[in-house]
Amino acid sequence: MFRRLKTYQLVVDLSVAVVFLLVAGPIEAVAGAGNGVVERFGAGLDLAVAGAIALLFSTALGIRRLSPALALSAAWAGAVLQMLLGRPPSFADVAIFAVLYTTAAYGGRRTYWAGFASAVVGAVVITLYLMVGPVFAAGGLSWQTLPIALVMLVAAAFALGLSWTAGALVRTALRARENAEAQQRAEAEATVEQERVRIARDMHDVVAHSLAVVIAQADGARYAAASDPAAATTALGTISTTARAALADVRLLLTQLRHSQSEGPQPMLADLEGLYAQVRGAGVELRVTVDPMPPGEPPAAVQLAVYRILQEALTNALRHSGGPVDVVLAWRADRVELRVRNPLGAGDPARGGGHGLVGMRERAALVGGRLEARATGGEFVVDASIPIGGMP
Template sequence: MFRSLKRYQIVVDVSLAVVFFLVTWPIETLAVTGGLQGSFAPPPSLASLVNVLIFAGALAVRRLSPGLSLGIAWAGAVLQMGWGRPPGLADIAIFAVLYATAAYGTQLVFWLGFASSFVGALVITIYLVIGPYFGSAGVTWSTIPIALAVLVAAVFALLLSWTIGALVRTAVRARENREAQQRAEAETVAEQERVRIARDMHDVVAHSLAVVIAQADGARYAAAADPAVATDALATISTTARSALADVRLLLGQLRHRQGDGPQPTIADLEELYAQVRTAGVQLRVDVDPAPPGEPPAAVQLAVYRILQEALTNALRHGAPEGSVDVRLSWLPDRVELDVRNPVVPGAQPGRSGHGIIGMRERAQLAGGRLDAADEGGAFIVRAVIPIGGAG
């Protein structure tokens, strides 16, 4: 029933009602000096006080509770007609009340205000034509045109106030919808950015840790026979960790400032990736046929690198120690086809947990391509097709 208003809005409405009362009461008292026609009409001064006070109250709560304000205004109008008072300056508050019902009221109050515009105009016309204050001559053929004119004027005036409020209501709703849409779009952009950073973080950290773990395990077993192996493994671990740390710092900087680009490797960095995997003890065979025609788009290069990085990371984590990992790249004129095949340990399910497969599929989709990953005959195969022309 009551709307949530700021304190200054309540202060403004109450102050306006007080000023309205102080200005209107003397004018109403001076305008009606004779005896009123109602059966229980009080003295004119007291009637003016009560009448103006009621309409001032309706004016004070018009934004706080438009429905209550409309009810108070109707009560004041009925009381005014019951006392036989003529229309006066206090009735101006009715226009503000009708405006408030359309601009701030609930759906029910909105339509009650609309109906009040017509009902109020009809009541005013009847009261002016046959009421005790104006209708001493009664209804005649000569008064019918005047009554119609009064009815049209009253409908126009009351409905105009309600219509202005309805237009304001529409404008406010449109602004709120626009702001909500802008907030939703901003949240969507922020969520996409978080997902992209999380995807980059996963690719960088997961691959680097897989290499570090493989090197540490290999060095632990080989150190007893050949201490130089441990030294080489520690060097590889150091290099891999430093590179991952630099990438993670760059991603964290994006989270704080949203500036700069994340790690953007290209196909020129694939040899370094292959070297890291080989130093981790994986027998890696790479077949590139045909070679890239010129310089592929950056988005395609990034997608190819990240997909290969994640696929090789999965091979390190879930692949069988024996057997080799086969990588095939075919740079065709309109697309690049990628195929990574590695043997898996019996019972292992590399695609059942984690976010690696999901991340690779998202990478391919963002570049306009597709990716499939499945266990086929004891080997885990990742196949991807990415158009050279970019996202579709």
């Protein structure tokens, strides 16, 4: 029923209504002086009627944006009262055009169509009132006066319809702007969500792998400390190195989070040897086969995807298996094929509730590839195929 308006909008509308009342009141009193109301009811009642009509139209003008439906009702009440008393059109009727405009521009669905119906019905009522009303009838409506009536009908319909149509155009523009703003907000939220998922994926890859290495080294050092103190010392050194590297990666990710425009360096194929060293340092037998070798320098996005997929696959092997791990990389002319195999240990990574496998699939999908992870024949196998051709 009531729209939310800003304070200055309410002040402007009410100020316009007050000024309109001060102008329309005296004009309405003068306009009705010669229509017989004074003779029938007296001058005092005529002034009261004039004031009531001016007040109704001024009220409709003042609340036209606050409540278009109430404004339309007030305008109809003023027009009906004006016609029942046989008064001529006057300055106060100008408010009708403003009310029709706001019903189309700001009204609800029902008010919108009520304004359209009011414009059509109002044109017919105005024509009939002017032709057969108690004041303006000159012999009533006849074949001789029919052309004049048609001209009046067209003029009234054009004037009222133009006001409503202007409001409808404004309504369309407002809806288009709201839709554009909503689309921009949705796109901004989608961008933020994608960035959040990317950072979460990178954080998982870095932290999960590093913690898996640290845990494996710590467990090994605990069991080896009693019989081989040197092994414990070596394990502690590996833990320290891995933790420092993880801390540096986390700081890099936090820098990207604070300054999204500076991506910073990302791990590439040259960093795989360090990754393999971490896994071997955790006591895992790792066998790596690269055949054929990369034909030149693969795109950076492909290198990053291969590194992150291998990182997560090796992390799963550290967590769920203690046996040997086989890594096979085959660099074809148009794609790179990757396979990681390790014996199934205490659990199946595919049945876990973590984000590692989801992250690997996302990594592959981001560069147009595919990835499958499954348990088969007592082994857990990760197969990935990532296209090279057409990548930037």
